Amino acid sequence: MGEKYRIAREARKQAIRRKAQRRHSHFYERCSHWSFGGHGEAGPIHWHRERWVLAGTALLITALSGFIIPAWASAMRPNPTPAAHAMLPLALPKATTEALQTPTAEDWHIVQVRPGQSLSDIFQSQGLSLADLQRVMDESGSTKALHSIRPGQEFDFLLGTDGSLKGIRFDKDESSRAIVRFDSDKPSVSEQSREVERREHIAHGVINSSLFAAGSKAGMSSAMVLKLAELFKYDIDFVQDLREGDSFTVVYDDVYRDGAYLREGEIVAAEFVNQGTRYTAYRFKKDDGQYGWFSEDGRSIQKSFLRIPVDFTRISSTFSAARMHPVLGRMRAHKGVDYAAPTGTPIHAAGDGVVKFRGWMNGYGNFVIVQHNSTISTAYGHMSKFANLKVGQHVSQGSVIGFVGMTGLATGPHLHYEFRVNNLQRDPQTVTLPKPEPLPAAQLAKFKAQVVQPQLARLKALDANVKLARVGNTTRSDD
Template sequence: MLASVVVALTVIAGLVMPTFANAMRHDPVATPLTTLELPLPSLSADQTSAADQATAGLAGAGMLPGGAADDWKIVRVRAGQSLADIFHELGLSPTDLQRVVDAKVDNGAFRRIHPGDEFAFKSAEGRLTALRFDRDDKTRVVLAVDNKEVRSEIVERELERRVHVAHGTITSSLFEAGDSAGMTDAMTLKLAQAFGYDIDFAQDLREGDSFTVIYNDVYREGERLRDGDIIAATFINAGKRFTAFRYESADGTVSFYSEDGRPLRTSFLRTPVEFTRISSRFTSGRMHPILGKMRAHRGVDYAAPSGTPIYAAGDGKVLFRGVQNGYGNVVILQHGGRYSTLYGHMSRFGNVKQGQHVNQGQLIGYVGMTGLASGPHLHYEFRLDGQHRDPLTVTLPKPEPLPGTELATFRSLTTPLLARLKLYEGTRLAKAQ
């Protein structure tokens, strides 16, 4: 009986409570709205014409609803895909493709397409009527196709570079600090490359090191297109301050320079290969692992997997490319009159020939273990006036600074940037304190 009474009371409460709750709720009083018809100022004849032209242009570019761009079919090229494959997937005939190619309008853009490239198509009843693509970041080519001919129009697209200032402090890694500063990994890598001649980011980086960088991003029509360039930067490593300024010299060469106008690009790379460890150092006597007797080791051995690229340590001429006893496959470079470098035990050569000029950082071969070698590594020698020097400790020649007239131009451009970097560094230091 008690259970029946409880159930009955519960049912009654369920019926009554919603009604009670609604009774306590007050509907908001609707606020009356008044609509007024206000006369608009009339446009002059010139203003009316300009407005009509702007509207027509936007519609033709597909910027307005119902405009022509509603009919564009956007295709992003996939790896291994050709333009013929794209035409086939869209149901367009090989005849249309041939007409576009025969028109010889930016023909190279059709024959050398790359993954990620974009093409846009318009068609009617299975027949191509228009095609567009970007020749470069700021130039778009639009082709109109009809029964008689293929017409082309070049559309210039304005690019905008937006400048940013970022500051980072190393806690775990350079890329983590760059990410915390709002930089992309690609921009952080550019920062590392700018200072790569002065700082070994694999071994010299310390917790508490910091950087301040001025860089830009490239925008097109209000949308971010890609990373731009490092404009100026400072890096404090182990208490030592380094500067880098991007500058285009009179001959069109773009490089990074210190604030005194000296190129950061040194005459020689300290290490011409990405190595895992130093397996043997420069010494006047060591036990040879193959011959089993003491002999001098006049270079440094950098252990690395077979096939690891080897790069020219500096600008020079290929003095020798071939096989020598002990060295196996070897390349010897002559750098001016006093310096030469040797690269031994290569598995194979790069695309270089004897007598050819090579640039610093150019691929010249691959790590191997030809000749007298117990494992894959690069044997690297550095010679000054024919005498062997320890590549790890030799004092490398400093590059010459910019000449007088160009140095003045450089300083006029970089002085405001240097002041901005110092101001930002000072502000950050004050906040930290």
């Protein structure tokens, strides 16, 4: 029975083998010569394509095994256990209080003075009392910086956490700062120097439309143009006398403190050519320590008298021996000049003098007479009101003596202005005004050597460069 089963099994294997050979006959035909046994005589090895495929596959498997197996082994390795460290207590030196303290910047609060503010207003705005202000005044002494403050001035406050005053800083003058401290047992006052420098500028302009337009084109601010006009107002009427082609050259400075711009400085030297006439002004410190501006011959450019004592809009009536009076309606001499201006416009004293008359005078209305010397006086009529002055009071040139109005015989607001010599009226527009006295001989020599000669050389050099530039521009335009 067992034998029959074995024979049947062998027969079934043979049948399956024959069936597989028939189904894959094409493979057996191609691979029938492959032999790994020792049957038959071994012939020479010939590398066919199939052998190359098998060899390459084996090499690829070997290479991949070299990379994959080590990486898998590393991934499966458990994380190393960190080594335990023993913690031992060490005795350290105690930190001192000074070492724990770090310097902190003080929080100074800067306050800038606004127009109309007083020092008490500023203190109260910081939550401080008038007693605090009095403490500062007492400790700092009688400094002008606290008694007369101005818009733009700065005060720095240092306040405690409870709002109390710990310190205050303010400019004592342009080059020093006062510091008052109350954060110790005893108040302290110190002074800090500040570096002040002046940076000089030179500007040149030609009038084409207006003085302000020419000044702006030359790089000057409106304030500096006004200073230029103020210098030459005694010789030039900038309302009526300016002509196209007039020119000016100005040397002026700006003030810087601690490297930052502080304010505009002053005109150092200036030249103005008006209708062909040349006027000059040089800044000079006199022996009394006061600064002034002088012409090249050493005479003050501030004349003894203002030619026009009011800012007017137009001349409504000139000096005349006979004119039709606008109120009386008949021919009558007009022995002064009428300057029309809005009511309330300030009227200035034409020169230094003493008030001789202040009151009402028929025809003139509110009237003031100022006696300047033994021979010259000036008179001002039709005022709306007087300034705070009385008879016998001394007035300085330019000080306000009243305000424009139309009191008395007047049809509109204006100033009636008279210039009198030995009580006889002269035409204020044409009368020869007395020249101021020149500097004393010693100061005059110093003025010419230290101021006029070097500044005049600079002005001439600049004028030559300007003319050369004009010639160059003209030549290029011709080309």
